[in-house]
Amino acid sequence: MMTSQEILSVYAAMAALTEQMVQAATRSDWDMLVLLEERVAVHVQSLREQEPPQPMRGAERERKIELIRQMLNADRRIRDLTMPWMEQLSKLINSTGTERRVVNAYGSV
Numbered sequence: 001m002m003t004s005q006e007i008l009s010v011y012a013a014m015a016a017l018t019e020q021m022v023q024a025a026t027r028s029d030w031d032m033l034v035l036l037e038e039r040v041a042v043h044v045q046s047l048r049e050q051e052p053p054q055p056m057r058g059a060e061r062e063r064k065i066e067l068i069r070q071m072l073n074a075d076r077r078i079r080d081l082t083m084p085w086m087e088q089l090s091k092l093i094n095s096t097g098t099e100r101r102v103v104n105a106y107g108s109v
Contacts, residue, residue: 001050001051001052002046002047002050002051002052004056004060007047007051007052007056007064008060008063008064008067010043010046010047011047011063011064011067011068011071012067013043014040014043014044014067014071015067015070015071015074017036017039017040017043018036018040018070018071018074018075018078019070019074020032020036021033021036021037021040021074021078022074022077022078022081024036025077025078025081025082026081028085030085033078033082
């Protein structure tokens with residue numbers, strides 16, 4: 001089991017990574033965004049395996065809550081940056097699929 005300080009250290013690392021994810025999304029650096037997301041997932045897995053079930057108390061609890069809030073805020077900013085790109089990609093995929101169906105049905109023009 002991890003100590004409270006180790007747990008807070010992992011949460012702080014995750015918060016820092018999510019801020020880096022915001023920067024990657026701002027630059028439209030999707031490869032870096034995915035890489036950073038994978039790094040966060042490693043931390044999440046370690047917490048699942050090693051975080052004690054009993055809740056933190058006092059200042060440690062407040063610090064954990066603040067770090068989680070930072071991550072949720074970063075996640076919202078990332079979604080705000082990626083959603084237009086995802087919509088554009090979806091339209092492109094749909095138009096390509098439609099084009100393929102027309103070609104299959106009527107042949108190439």
